[in-house]
Amino acid sequence: MAEGNTAAKKESAGVGSAGKRWAFGLDIGGTTVKIGLFFLPAEGGQGSASPAAWELAEHRAIRTRTSERNDDPGMPILGDAAAAMGEMLAERSLDFSDVLGIGMGIPGAVIDQHTVNRCLNLGWGVVPAAEIMKRLTGVQRVLAENDANAAAYGEMWRGAGAGFRSAVMVTIGTGIGSGIIWNDRIIAGSHSAAGEIGHMKMNRGADVSDELEKMAAAPAILAKVQGILESGTAAEGYTDCLPTSLSAIPSAELTVKDIFDAAKEEDPLACRIVRETGDILGRALSYVSCVFDPEIFIIGGGVSQAGPILLESVEQGFVPRAFHASRRTRFRLAQLGNDAGIWGAVRLVTEKK
């Protein structure tokens, strides 16, 4: 890595903005800000370096300091991130004049890749995040995206979606979100709400409890199992799945991982819960397919760490409900894990459009 850095530094010395060989991808979350420093290796014998040649040089995470104060928008989060980036550069005898661009993934609505419109996790209202970061660093090429969109963009570039032109990446964790990629571009939606499939109301009513993420995200999966274990009446319909190995774990300590692990051991209750989760997710993805008809669904996020067992359940829920032409749409697990966001973010500023 040290050799590559030196070569890249030498290469960039004295060249203009087009020759800059360093860039940042940030994934700003409610708990940590992940910072990826990327570089474009010096050209080899294969002709000019393509955007796909960008490599991760270093990866750092800092704590997200949210603030109740609204008189200094974006602070202290963006200031902390700028300071950390400055340190990472200084350690390599670089500074922001060596940086081609900074891309940011943010867990809220982002308008025109510049302005954040409401982000509850960060305590932000309207924050012109790209402008603020430009001012803090002097870097002129700064772009932001919704974090689910950035993760999808990263997976399309270097992960499970590589080689495909259209994809929907579904992230299943404490909530459910998705990023829609078409012709290698992010579809953000006219109210920055494209891909908000977690808010589909899956039953006839219009109640929040009918939302997909209230049925299939991690807290819902956990609450369902806890309800069954704690209460005889709540177990109605599940009595043929009992006894279960899950009852050996104190209810308050139960995790989604425990449930998926038990399903891999063919515990009847755990298998049933995974099947039900896959069924409702598969139904929701059949709707996505009837609208957008992607080449591939990529399943990521904490719940996806259950692995193939969840993927198979989702596909089993999808196939019988999909329109015939789309029945063979591919399903794959995400490959970049927690790094998808920084890869997608850096791509925002390194990809030629």
Next chain:
Amino acid sequence: MAEGNTAAKKESAGVGSAGKRWAFGLDIGGTTVKIGLFFLPAEGGQGSASPAAWELAEHRAIRTRTSERNDDPGMPILGDAAAAMGEMLAERSLDFSDVLGIGMGIPGAVIDQHTVNRCLNLGWGVVPAAEIMKRLTGVQRVLAENDANAAAYGEMWRGAGAGFRSAVMVTIGTGIGSGIIWNDRIIAGSHSAAGEIGHMKMNRGADVSDELEKMAAAPAILAKVQGILESGTAAEGYTDCLPTSLSAIPSAELTVKDIFDAAKEEDPLACRIVRETGDILGRALSYVSCVFDPEIFIIGGGVSQAGPILLESVEQGFVPRAFHASRRTRFRLAQLGNDAGIWGAVRLVTEKK
């Protein structure tokens, strides 16, 4: 019109392919083939003519002659259309060398704007429609699209979607289809199945009877009312909507128009049916919005001729289920009626990309 034609003809004389001022938009349906002959008026004082300046010169419809024979793909439909276009040109002392391009809307899946992959209404299997039309006419610029996509493209250009960048146009007739437009481009889907919202299965099951178009298209609306009128038991749940003025019409003669007309007169059963139809359509469009988040929904097709009463019902079904950011998505009735298809088809070949 005659003056414009003469001016356009004069203008095109002696100019190259870029200067051609005539184009065709075809809407190939199971019953008729609609043929629009369009022209670009001579440039005025405002500088160069923009693509938006194309005008409809003449509009003709011929009967669709479907064939059981598979040994001559696309025939006799495409041959009949080519002959009719030739006549329309000859009547103006023009020929195919004056034609910039031919766009076609086709009621089936169209791959890469060239090849039709299965079209039940026309009795077609795999038909390289664009190539065949090129051969028949000598016109080199021939492109095809799914008819719902073409109609959406037409409405975006000269109808209810003018001025918007993203839209979903929903066509409700004997079936339900939609066309998805983003950044002024048609999203066709990776299996040519984007916008196939009529096949969303709206209940938990995977039965065909659960599909949106089996609940909310014209035959479903009609069958529901006929069932209520004919059978006391089927009227269960609707007894408080009786008596109804619709019972004055013999069941076999009842049309969807009768039902909407009765709803406008506040007939209780008709109002209830319109409300239920709007509710399920609004729910489906809330799913579309959670995926694609368009600026506007355009409602067209035979059932939309019910007018504002249906539009309001759909919006009432949509708003409480939509994600908060998308709740103010606009709803409008289509404006081009049966002509949307030919306008969208001609745009395929006249728009610079």
